[in-house]
Amino acid sequence: MAARIEHLVTSGTFSLDGGTWDVDNNVWIVGDDDEVIVIDAAHDAEAIAAAVGGRTVRAIVCTHAHNDHIDAAPALAQRTGAPILLHPDDLPLWKQTHPDRSPDGELADGWVLAVAGVELTVLHTPGHAPGAVCLHAPALTALFSGDTLFAGGPGATGRSYSHFPTIVDSIRDRLLTLPGETVVHTGHGDATTVAAEAPHVQEWIDRGF
Known part of the structure; x- marks a missing residue:
């Protein structure tokens, strides 16, 4: 069966710089009936594992290391045996949430992850966080943008480890150059397109x- 994109919404909290906010996160599962990757294991490892079912999880990919995108990653990794992958520039943020458990592997710009016959290219897009990445899957006409790009504009840059000019450069140089029909699957909220x-x-x- 051809690769497909599955979507799960989980709820929890986001905490940084002394504040905590309730949030709903998008969890993306990409693959087929046999194998998948999970993009952003947020809040509820049990719910994500249930959505995966008996399929092999090839990787748990973190678009960045804010706690709401990684809090369930170690538990999901323990249940599935999948490696957690993170860009190393986000390790300081990761350690705020998981000081005693490191990611299993690194993400780097230009690296390609393969699952179910589909390739997802890692795009390093700092700004919302130093190690923020997006994943471009041309065969699925899809971009998984984490919190770099939303329906309506760039991700937030008002807190520690973020920088507005950097996120604008990332979006302009790395994302807006993709085909306009590319569907942007975001870390929170509704999908959009590059052209929009x-x-x-x-x-x-x-x-x-």
Whole structure:
């Protein structure tokens, strides 16, 4: 069976810089009836494992290391035997949530992850976090953007480890160059497309946010 994208929403909290907020996170499962990768193991390892079922999890990919995107990763890894992959620039954030458990492997710009006959290219897109990455799957006309790009503009940059000019450069140089019909599967909220977000990003640049 051809590879497909499955979507799960989990709920929990995001904490940074002394504040805590309730959040709903998108968890993306990419694969077929035999094998998958999980993108952003958020909040509920049991629910994610149930969605995976008996399939082999090839990797648990972290788009970045804010706690709401990684809090369930170790438990899911223990249940499935899958390695947790993270860009090394986000290790300081990772250690805030999991000081006694390191990721199992690194992500790097240009690396390709393969599952169910589909290739996902890692794009390093810092700004929301130093080690933020997106995953581009041309065969699925899909981009998994984490918190780098949302429907309506860039991800937040008002907290520690974030930088607005950097996220704008990442989006402009790495994401808006992708085909306009590419569907952007975000870390929170609704999906969008590259073409739909180009004017929104420009508006943010013009407003200086």
